[in-house]
Amino acid sequence: MIYELSYLILLLPLLSFLVLGLAGMKMQHKTAGLIGTCSLSLVTLLSYWTAFAYFTADRVNGIYQTIVPYNFTWLPLGNLHFDMGILLDPISVMMLVVISTVSLMVHIYSFGYMHGEKGFQRYYAFLSLFTMSMLGLVLATNIFQMYMFWELVGVSSYLLIGFYYPLKPAIAASKKAFIVTRFADMFFLVGILTFGYFTDSFSFSFAGDIVMGQGTTPFIEGNIAKAVAAGGFIIPTALVLMFIGGAGKSAMFPLHIWLPDAMEGPTPVSALIHAATMVVAGVFQIARMFPLWIEYAPQAMSIVVWVGVITAFYAAAVACAQSDIKRVLAFSTISQIAFMMVALGVSLPGHHGAVLDNHAQLGYMAGMFHLFTHAMFKACLFLGAGCIIHAVHSNEMALMGGLRKYMPITHITFLISCLAIAGIPFFSGFSSKDEIITACMEYSPVVGWIMTGIAAMTAFYMFRLYYGIFWGTENKEAHAHHTPHEAPLTMTLPLIVLCVITVGVGVYTTIAGFAGWGGSFGSFVSAAGTDYTIHFNTQIAATSTVIAILSICLATYIYKGESQPIADRLYKTFPKLHRAAYKRFYQDEIWQYVTHRIIFRCVSTPIAWFDRHVVDGTFNFLAWGANEGGESLRSWQSGDVRKYAVWFLTGTVALTLILLCI
């Protein structure tokens, strides 16, 4: 079978992690980097090959088959069992391509970015670990395997955010990232337990026809009907609980607080984990459970929609006021992931024969499409930001300005990615965002217009960032010691590759969308698994393009000049609003209050006190009582014969009296 080698996709990064983790410290930096990069190149080749084979294979009734080359029982548990395996279907294959591409780019880029850093080997080891876990997550054949790799990506993210472990902010950020996502994972776990208990299965076999590979154990059909019979609320409850887990990982409001802080990690890591791959795990999870959502919990999907809308708006608003370029990008990521969530949520229930209806569930395709395009251009933006930080040794926009002269490649690639995220035709972001807005409009015009507005905000803050970095006044003072320079080839090459993908995909899908050609994204991934031809709705496309161009013009007008009188006036007019947005509307402070004041001070400390003073005190009291009792009894045993005689006499008299009375 052509998918026989697919296990190598997981095994190679694992091996390189083990080799680098165990023997890395004794290696040269270059050797370690090469081991990591080579194994990842192989993984990328395998992924492309798998994708090619998968998408060109014969379809049955026009539907892509779900293929399970490997699946074995790892741990049997009564009527349930934990399985491990590999599942190939359109979304997992698409994710394979995204993850391996971005990861390979980051591996190459890190040669330049991390050059001479202490712990270079450790860095590459963690990158391999992360890639392995992320690939395992998307290839999971069952919800339990997904959860397991979900935890592993969480840990690799923790380790990578805390890469600069001597620095306090990095420690705090890594801790926060892990604990916040762990908190969300608790809900995910309860969701899995509920799902597993009521359906007697963890597997994703509900998703359609499954072709088993050789040597695999067959799935036990998920007994969804049993769960529905036990109570109609059970499946929706389980799904919403799982969604909370996904919301934690994908930084949805109000669990988003960890993501901006996660920018303390090395910039390539932010590009890989906190922009392109790990943070979309929540989106992927909903896409994976999509058949269940749409069949059994269509009402509950409005939760996904509104969480997404609020997050998208909130993050876009905050992004307009940040001054740290990585924070702007982080909030932009949160906002864009929320777009994907909204897209999945606005899918409407509907059937087309036995399969789902591609048109009603346009959002599914749109969300996945945006996941793909966003991964490419956002990784490019982050890697570009890395080049800039490398050049000016700071994250602050105030220290930048006028960099376009010094860094032409970074400038052009950054601009292209900004145009893509803003949704300008012929750049990849346009096609995917347009589909999202079309899907939203069909769901409800209110959501549609809100999302259009947020898309306009996106264009605005991205160009604010762009002008702040590359135009405006050059900060001569900051550059006095060290003229900014273009990054080395290892760093610019990934930028170029990602940009080529962005433009290539953008040009083709834009033309295909207007002309109604096939072979666009919808031909690969769609709700029903059939070939779906994307047709742009000209009205919506035109509206959103005009709005995007208008907000770019607005940003140009405000931020392009040497001085920015309008921006300054805006700050002065609304100082409180600006401050609140800069402080992220005090979300962090609220959480800080809840965790430190309430949980630590009002729960943990009293419990610890109670333990030491009440529970332990009781036992100490018992011991003390026994001791005191012994002491007081001891004086009776004084050895003084006269005392004994007195007691003897008293006793005899008392006894005689009692007996006489009776």
Added chain:
Amino acid sequence: MNILSLFVLIPALMLLGLWVARNVNQVRGVMVTGSSLLLVLSIWLCYFFVSERSAGNTDEMLLVASTPWFEPLNIAYSVGVDGISVVMLLLSSIIVFTGTFASWQLKPMTKEYFLWFTLLSTGVYGFFICTDMFTMFMFYEVALIPMYLLIGVWGSGRKEYSAMKLTLMLMGGSALLILGILGIYYFSGHTTMNVNEIAAMHNIDPDIQNVFFPFIFIGFGVLGALFPFHTWSPDGHASAPTAVSMLHAGVLMKLGGYGCFRIAMYLLPDAAQDLSWIFLILTTISVVYGALSACVQTDLKYINAYSSVSHCGLVLFALLMMSQTAVTGAILQMLSHGLMTALFFALIGMIYGRTHTRDIRELAGLMKIMPFLAVGYVIAGLANLGLPGFSGFIAEMTIFVGSFGAKPLAGDPDTSFRMVATIIACMSIVVTAVYILRVVGKILYGEVENKHYLELTDATWDERFAVVCLIFCVAGLGVCPFLFSDMISPAAGNILRSIGVM
């Protein structure tokens, strides 16, 4: 002679060898030889057990033998193992073996220390191989008494207080235990002390069972850190020397869970079904309460001791759920907690041996000074908070899956009681992350604050060996849990069938 008797014979010979040993090297030689033999023996036993089972031997207990030693009370030296005891013996051997290396450089009175240490392990091994209530109790006592001396003499801090507290509380538990054992003996017709025979007779009046069940469950529960009888644990662990903490948290606390299952629940099945919900509440409290308490401790060993309260609480919690999966999870959790906690205490001991403080407020930046120990600590921490690939994850997941699906029993206040308790227990995974990462961030990361620490050295070979062995075992259990669950699950099933819940 029955092969199982080697588990007490080898330690007895080691005691003899230690007695005649004249210098430290001879002492070490005896310890290494003995503990390696025990390790080999228990690995062989696992192998033997698995091959017997796959050959179709379905007896409840293997390698059964019995020799009476006090006829009037029908007390016999009866031995026999099922899947649960086999894995517990393996755990004990690993801990004894690594504990030897962790206390390689212990001074003073090395010989005396190892004498008591070996005596303690004799008790542990004896407890796990026996199937006679009274003999088990005897070995249980043999394991407890040396603790007093090991902590009182070689401990640190408030060692006399802690040693006394630990001994008194555990002895209090023993007092309840002996009452319970005698109760079972008399009300089952005073014909035998053998656990399997009593269970097979199943003739104790349910009302009588309800009287004695709390005695035995609490008696063993004290050792298993059942709330509110767990308070010996923080003080005891904090004062104990490294290897003793390892052995205590790693193995001795498991005696509690094992006893609760093998004696209390197995022999008093009706009471177990009626009363389990009361103890479930207590253990659920243990799980969450232990974790929350650990969040604000400042002494490394206190943090770990409270963490043990939480994790051992989960063991009793899962046992009381009385579903095959949950009980399998409980035994896996015993193994996992035993290995992880031993690893943790070993590392804390090594760090303390260098810095002479365990106060997390005084430690910082250890990653730079002692990278090996620090990396070990991070791995131990991640294993403790349930990182997939290590044992904690698989044990916790098995427990949660098993408990969530546990059948409601007649005595339960509500049919969804067990589900709700599981959800509450799930909260501990978040709190665990909080206290583990707090410590890791505080003591390992950051800049070195105390300049004297810069002169400290990393682990020596014997320490490295102990740490690597334990990490290997933790990872091995995490990657190949099926090897062990296949042994445990049928044994758990046998007992649960005898209880009547399956």
